[in-house]
Amino acid sequence: MNNDLILLGHGSGGRLSHQLLDELIIPQLSSVPVAGQNDAALLNIGGIKLAFSTDSYVVDPVFFPGGNIGDLAVNGTVNDLAMMGARPLCLSVGFILEEGFSKAELARILASMREAADAAGVAIVTGDTKVVPKGKGDRIFINTSGIGAVEHNLLIDGASAQVGDKVIVNGCIGDHGIAVLSAREGLEIDSGIQSDSAPLNGLVADLLPLGPALHVLRDPTRGGVATTLKEIALQSGVTITLDEKSLPVNPGVKGVCAILGLDPLYVANEGKLLAFVAPDQVEAALATMRRHPLGKDAAIIGEVTETSAGKVQMETLVGGVRGVEMLAGEQLPRIC
């Protein structure tokens, strides 16, 4: 097989993305990857602690039930900062527009960016716009970068999961991926599912008072909950055991997944976080989440059961046990 080409799967967020990062991008660009395998880099500039993150958005279609590429681009970067426990301060935005893209659609996208930024309490302070000839891009691509203030001394990190920790998710999984998929040309399923795209910094701010009991925060975007948990298991050197019956999944998501042969564990989310919390603070964490509008369906979905080389397993609905691996190949390209 020819391994010289970039494949769609390299953008899946799963195993191929990791290979590309580990084998090519990180070794070429940085001998000391500041961000490690976390969602944002932590910087200490003259005693001021900052989180810094960037993300590009190529979602297709641009408008989907529950949102569009604009609010997605704001929320995505806000959430990457929030997963470090940082308070998002400001964003940059870069647009790559295809010749012929509609100004009215751009205006709608900008309006939702503005709205999303206001909702998250961040300012969009700098930006750039480029236009490429018709056929050399696909309508609109957006990049956002963001800076957040780190005002805590906690070690919230993918490598901090400990045996005994409970894994909490703040609501139903797989909504974003299925909402986007339902809107795709040629599929057009009326699933009634809306994207969960939302800023999570408010929810994280409520969780920070839990203190050192809060070990890991991570938003399971591309690759879904399964891939994110496997990353954390590998980073922390632990086994995570999920309980399938406690996974919150909307019936519409279950239905579409069953028809198309997808597994909700691998479907992207844009307004969900996974929190690893020490057992003595689990009830407090769950109660805190459920008080927040974005956490009313929060549920404990599993726990860290032992130290290991990094393994995720699941007790299935019927009481069997199976392994859970990272997303392999591409499940749904261009989902964010």
Next chain:
Amino acid sequence: MNYSDSFRDKELVQGLARRIAELTKGLEKPLVFMEVCGTHTMAIYQFGLRSLLPPQVKLISGPGCPVCVTPNSYLDRAIALCRLPDVIITSFGDMLRVPGSSSSLMEERAKGADIRVVYSPLDAVQIATKNPAKRVIFLGVGFETTAPTIAGSILAAKAQGLTNYFVLASHKTMPQPMAILSADPELQVDGYICPAHVSAIIGADAYRFLCEEYKVPCVVTGFEPTDVLQGVELLVRQALAGESKVEIQYSRVVRWEGNAKAQAMLADVFTPFDAPWRGIGVLPGSGLRIADKYAEFDAEQAIPVQVEELKEHKGCLCGEILKGKVSPFDCPLFGGKCTPESPVGACMVSSEGTCAAAFKYGR
């Protein structure tokens, strides 16, 4: 509780597992049952059903993943076709990653070929309607469950008067390979978990000759966990009683005579032929090619192309795995040289492939 959840009821499933354990208690030689259909393979892994069964019952996977049994020669022809000018290849997603002799459709797409994933062959017909200057080829792979929909697409194209829609057909039909496996002295199969939806088309009567000629129990079984375990229980009871008959566990869908309308469509559009199966070889009357009266829709006949010389991948045990003789974990390439990202054999590619299921769920 909704309809599908009731077939996943933990108490029911564990009750069935306990009954199977009681029935087989003290057996010295385990009973070996083969699930022939890839969807069963996936369900068994996905729900962790093996972990619920006693050691006296062993489940092995057979040649029922359509992508996995598609030979390299077919992929090579599809790859050659995609390199022609003005061609759009349409396919179900899994086929894209299957390695041919020296490339794959995914690689060709990265190099610029127009290859589109569709969820239905009728979508491919629509692409043909919208692109009259292109030749749109659908990769028709699958068993009797997908073959009628592909027959339907050819009939739709004919009704619309389309001259730019083609099917590269490599359909397989089911009972024949089970006869070959039953006759294989190296393989002990004490019963077949017969396919669910294939049987909805062909009917449960199609398996009778297996029971009569090879004295092997056959149970047509559904895909939910309670279905699979109830199917296993029926097989255990037959095996212990020394019986060999066809039973229908999946009675909410499958009839003895099958779906007459779908059978008539298949008989109209396709002709049985001696099909090559990856790892198994050419089996008489085990495939469907496009009938002569629809030859204008047959990509193989209508679009001549130079196909590269066939190269088989060394060390790949797909063939033995498809016959249920070895498990994926016995293959020296599994998880090392052969992973879902860079698969050596087709069993690692398809979402229903035995190796892909073992890699995703079984480790």
